[in-house]
Amino acid sequence: MEESDFREKEITIVGLGLIGGSYAWALKNLKPKKIWAVDIDEHVLREAERLGAIDGGFREGRIPLAQSDLVIICVYPSAAVRFVQDNMPHFKTGAILTDAVGNKQKVIQEIRSFLRADLDFIGGHPLAGKEVSGFVHASAEIFRGANYLLTPVQGNKAESLSILEKLVRGLGCREPIYLSPEEHDKIIAFTSQLPHVMAAALANSCQISELGKFIGGSFRDATRVARMNATLWAELLLDNKENILTELDIFRDNIAKFQSALKNDNKGELESLLRKSASIMSATIR
Numbered sequence: 001m002e003e004s005d006f007r008e009k010e011i012t013i014v015g016l017g018l019i020g021g022s023y024a025w026a027l028k029n030l031k032p033k034k035i036w037a038v039d040i041d042e043h044v045l046r047e048a049e050r051l052g053a054i055d056g057g058f059r060e061g062r063i064p065l066a067q068s069d070l071v072i073i074c075v076y077p078s079a080a081v082r083f084v085q086d087n088m089p090h091f092k093t094g095a096i097l098t099d100a101v102g103n104k105q106k107v108i109q110e111i112r113s114f115l116r117a118d119l120d121f122i123g124g125h126p127l128a129g130k131e132v133s134g135f136v137h138a139s140a141e142i143f144r145g146a147n148y149l150l151t152p153v154q155g156n157k158a159e160s161l162s163i164l165e166k167l168v169r170g171l172g173c174r175e176p177i178y179l180s181p182e183e184h185d186k187i188i189a190f191t192s193q194l195p196h197v198m199a200a201a202l203a204n205s206c207q208i209s210e211l212g213k214f215i216g217g218s219f220r221d222a223t224r225v226a227r228m229n230a231t232l233w234a235e236l237l238l239d240n241k242e243n244i245l246t247e248l249d250i251f252r253d254n255i256a257k258f259q260s261a262l263k264n265d266n267k268g269e270l271e272s273l274l275r276k277s278a279s280i281m282s283a284t285i286r
Helices: 018-030 042-051 077-086 105-112 158-171 181-204 217-226 230-239 241-263 267-284
Strands: 010-014 034-038 056-058 070-073 096-099 120-126 148-151
Touching: 010 018, 018 034, 018 158, 042 056, 070 077, 077 105, 077 230, 096 158, 105 120, 105 181, 120 158, 120 181, 148 158, 148 181, 181 217, 181 230, 181 241, 230 241, 241 267
Parallel strands: 010 034, 010 070, 034 056, 070 096, 096 120
Antiparallel strands: 120 148
16 A cells, blocks of 8 residues: 555544554554554553654644544543544544444444544444554554454445555555345354353363363363453443344354263264364364
8 A cells, every 4th residue: 555645644543442542553554644542551652652653632622633534542442432423513524433442333323423524434443453452552454354344225326445455455454345234143143252251161160170271272272362351341242232142152063062962972073063163164264
């Protein structure tokens, strides 16, 4: 992507944690005119300035938003909606707004209910992250080769989508994947939110003292995301609960098949279930 696409643009990142901070580092490669950040943590803002991740940090949005052509919102779902609503008078005319929130349907519906006509909000979701949080762990590398979902709706402008496509490629992600907010939330319930619930349930099932002495790669892999941000994930799960409950029912049915095969000493059925899972994942991850 040509750097000139962003050389005259000012960008504000809202929320300078792991994802917001990683955006800041990755955006440096695009050489925008300015990178601003808004965060409630004064220490994080000053540290990001000192390290050169951002050009300036603010505790509130009024000043940077008035100058910013693109705003990337990297906070909890409810906080994202509240930030946009509270700062509606401050956004620059014609600005593009996007986010990195893990659920799309509710956030987009709520923001579009009060969004100014001159602004364009397009939902975004980089499938990138770590099991740790905070700006201290931020890195441009988390976007390298990552999938990036965009969820435009009727009324979004083609020019805005073109800019976000260039942003996604400039971050180092794969080509953006387009889907509706409804499709996004249904798919993410299975590919992201169900695995987080499974990891938490597995960790919570532990009946072994000094567990660390007895675990290998399989347990580490299965529970890696159990060290999640509980406040954030409780909100994400509740906001998408209908889709997640559906996936939990399907998962429970599959657990029951293993239970039945074990109770009945049915080696053939166990082999069949295990071969099926191996086949699915072999075709999915190459």
